[in-house]
Amino acid sequence: MSIRERLSGNEAVAVAMRQINPDVVAAFPITPSTEIPQYFSQFVSNGQVQTEFVAVESEHSAMSACVGAQAAGSRTMTATSANGLALMWEVLYIAAAMKLPITMSCVNRALSGPLNIHNDHSDSMGARDSGWVQLYSETNQEAYDNLIQAIRIGEHKDVMLPVMVCQDGFITSHAVENIELLEDDKVKAFIGEYKPEHYLLNPEEQIAIGPLDLPAHCFEHKREQAQSMINAKKVIMEVAKEYEKLSGRKYDYFEEYKLKDAELAIVIINSTAGTAKTVVDSLREKGVKAGLLKIRVFRPFPEEEIAEALKHIKVLAIMDKAESFSAVGGPLGAEIKSALYGRAEGIKVVNFIYGLGGRDVKANDIDKVYSELLEILKTGKVKETYRYLGIRE
Amino acid sequence: MSKKAKEMTPETPWKEITPGGAIYEAGNAEGYRTGDWRSMRPVWIEEKCTQCMLCPPTCPDTAIPVKESKRLDFDYDHCKGCGVCVKACPFDAIGFIKEQDKEEQEV
Numbered sequence A: 001m002s003i004r005e006r007l008s009g010n011e012a013v014a015v016a017m018r019q020i021n022p023d024v025v026a027a028f029p030i031t032p033s034t035e036i037p038q039y040f041s042q043f044v045s046n047g048q049v050q051t052e053f054v055a056v057e058s059e060h061s062a063m064s065a066c067v068g069a070q071a072a073g074s075r076t077m078t079a080t081s082a083n084g085l086a087l088m089w090e091v092l093y094i095a096a097a098m099k100l101p102i103t104m105s106c107v108n109r110a111l112s113g114p115l116n117i118h119n120d121h122s123d124s125m126g127a128r129d130s131g132w133v134q135l136y137s138e139t140n141q142e143a144y145d146n147l148i149q150a151i152r153i154g155e156h157k158d159v160m161l162p163v164m165v166c167q168d169g170f171i172t173s174h175a176v177e178n179i180e181l182l183e184d185d186k187v188k189a190f191i192g193e194y195k196p197e198h199y200l201l202n203p204e205e206q207i208a209i210g211p212l213d214l215p216a217h218c219f220e221h222k223r224e225q226a227q228s229m230i231n232a233k234k235v236i237m238e239v240a241k242e243y244e245k246l247s248g249r250k251y252d253y254f255e256e257y258k259l260k261d262a263e264l265a266i267v268i269i270n271s272t273a274g275t276a277k278t279v280v281d282s283l284r285e286k287g288v289k290a291g292l293l294k295i296r297v298f299r300p301f302p303e304e305e306i307a308e309a310l311k312h313i314k315v316l317a318i319m320d321k322a323e324s325f326s327a328v329g330g331p332l333g334a335e336i337k338s339a340l341y342g343r344a345e346g347i348k349v350v351n352f353i354y355g356l357g358g359r360d361v362k363a364n365d366i367d368k369v370y371s372e373l374l375e376i377l378k379t380g381k382v383k384e385t386y387r388y389l390g391i392r393e
Numbered sequence B: 001m002s003k004k005a006k007e008m009t010p011e012t013p014w015k016e017i018t019p020g021g022a023i024y025e026a027g028n029a030e031g032y033r034t035g036d037w038r039s040m041r042p043v044w045i046e047e048k049c050t051q052c053m054l055c056p057p058t059c060p061d062t063a064i065p066v067k068e069s070k071r072l073d074f075d076y077d078h079c080k081g082c083g084v085c086v087k088a089c090p091f092d093a094i095g096f097i098k099e100q101d102k103e104e105q106e107v
Helices: A009-020 A035-045 A059-072 A082-087 A089-097 A122-129 A140-155 A184-191 A218-247 A272-285 A303-310 A331-340 A363-379 B084-088 B099-106
Strands: A003-007 A024-027 A052-055 A076-080 A103-108 A133-137 A163-168 A177-181 A254-257 A264-269 A290-295 A297-299 A315-320 A348-353 A386-388 B040-044 B094-098
Touching: A003 A009, A009 A035, A009 A076, A009 A103, A009 A140, A009 A163, A009 A177, A009 A184, A024 A035, A024 A059, A035 A052, A052 A059, A059 A076, A059 A082, A059 A089, A076 A082, A082 A089, A082 A122, A089 A218, A103 A122, A103 A140, A122 A133, A122 A163, A122 A331, A133 A140, A133 A218, A140 A163, A140 A177, A140 A184, A140 A218, A184 A218, A218 A297, A254 A272, A254 A303, A264 A272, A264 A303, A264 A331, A264 A363, A272 A290, A272 A363, A290 A303, A303 A331, A315 A331, A315 A363, A331 A348, A348 A363, B040 B099, B084 B094, B094 B099
Parallel strands: A024 A052, A024 A076, A076 A103, A103 A163, A133 A163, A264 A290, A264 A315, A315 A348, A348 A386
Antiparallel strands: A003 A177, A133 A297, A254 A290, B040 B094
């Protein structure tokens, strides 16, 4: 029987880490993810885990320590947010290129500047090309479930990539909600032992990792790395199916909410999906065919599946909680539109930037999005495709 | 898939390459010919050399082999042509020419 609890998102992540009991955790505190290493270091002090906790002096060092520890052959985890993730930047790419399945909890926060500690997705969206698998979580439950699955996804022999599990700072990380936890022994059995094929502390094999890679080989190494991300797609579903058997909770590349017969839809990531679902419910009561698609897996990007799920939609809003300063929209907007090209054309699409720097997005804000979609459906005129939701004009 | 460094040639296809460029053996730096980088070439003038042994320890690439307390000719596979040994020699026993001139001599 699963364990019923009430935990914040950060507590849920820390509990998952206690159950995973990694060999090494290297982390540096930064709002709003600070509580994760804080709670976890208590577990270390209490002897509830056997983890070596490395209290580093910066996030660059945190990720570097993770790279060293994982390469040595240990299961390694960390947590960070915003500028902490930015300080890890160069090492993120190295971790992925060296095929080291480090697991990170990223508690999404606006990347400075202007200096802001509240939630948006500018931190992890910026890291989307670093070669990490990225999973996003609407609730504390999803943050917990995704983190446990992340271990299996990253460490799979066909993947061997680091995995980032994201949740919204404060909104999810600090709000206490009901949650169902798995028993410690079930988590332990599910994740199994980390047994890398090659590792530095193996006395049977001499190994040099991260060497200079000149033009004669670097191109082939990048292709090999790209294949790991392609392979991750299949592995993510296999792990989700196995996790469903264990937990009863179903996971996919994305969640479809009343999408099958919808005419109007939004694509959204993380906690605002919860708000949007209540709006969809109330619109359905009024006879409006509204639906939503919530992204869980952003890297690898499930392009074909998304296009298939959206192809019958008449008017679509893509919701970006991050800017990309392309002057035409946000990162999710670009990816979704690219997915639809040649697969589901003729859909009228607008891209909304919303909630930057922690601006509250309430049910009536999402209601306005659907109203604008309804207007487009009625008039057939899309007008501006790059919009800021609720901006003061 | 524990492949040796020498098996990783410029013809190795991506499906056979070691992930992340890892090398599963020690002491493989010798296999990389850094001598290709050289634009200037030190030339040992044996008749002027007194075997004083001042030059070998100055070489950052251990490209001056020493055998039975005597220096031998340069290891041109690894000499990058930095010229430190040229400065170290008090007897003008090491010349320093353009690599290009040497190549032209050979042609």
